[in-house]
Amino acid sequence: MRIIRKVAEMAAFDANHAGLVPTMGAFHEGHLSLMRKAKAENGSCVVSLFVNPTQFGPNEDLSRYPRPFERDVQLAEEAGVDILFAPEAGDMYPGHPTVVRVPAVSELWEGAHRPGHFDGVATVVLKLFNIVGPKRAYFGQKDLQQCLVIRKMVNDLNVQIHLSFEATIRESDGLAMSSRNVYLSPQDRLAAVLLPTSLQRLAEKLQHSSKSESEVETLLAQERCELESGGFKVDYFALASLPDLQPTLDPSEPSALIAAARIGSTRLIDNRILAPYSIE
């Protein structure tokens, strides 16, 4: 595996048959499964490892975000990655950089709770597409809104790339894998399972019988209460339409349950797309 640090060196490399996996490092099985898929489907895999400062708010965890670089190098190598692109922030962002803003779908949910977050995401992802120039890029459905923002950007700006959105990889108790799970205390880790449990329980209810809007509203409120009783501070727990992520109470339309909640000092996000829909 080759490690490239310089933007100019990466841009000069011919990666137009490669699959790209953009990441912020601290690899877990969610990242590694994207890498293996990119390698299997394209023959070669480029992984970007960049803790992108522009997608963190002023009071967020940029400085304490885990950065186990040597371990990441080893895991990427074992996953069959061909190039690990790990640029410096100063090389990625000149003074007063251009910003990509994706309207509407960026503004709700995560966008409302983390102002500027998706501007940072859309900008860095478009830059990575332009620097690396891959055939296909891979993202995880754990970050459902991110997938939808990137898809809209690619469609709106006619970016010549194929996108793949892969299923969420979970721990054995259902917690979605995340680099931020290392922040969970042992006690918070036990409580954290309530979030996927709650989403799954409600998804099953909504998928298997038709419900009126007021029934859906009551069920959402009940699950939110369960989470709060379990120690969570809930930012949102909602049903949202696909692909626009507008709030809805109609689970017979393409939709997903989406949630963000804090346990201790850790903010977790998760979602369940209601069957039979998908965003692949």
Ligand code: AMP
């Ligand atoms: P991150 O390093 O957190 O920015 O994530 C890099 C990529 O891995 C993003 O496309 C994420 O959606 C994806 N990802 C993160 N966690 C998971 C997971 N548990 N399952 C599948 N993909 C994931």
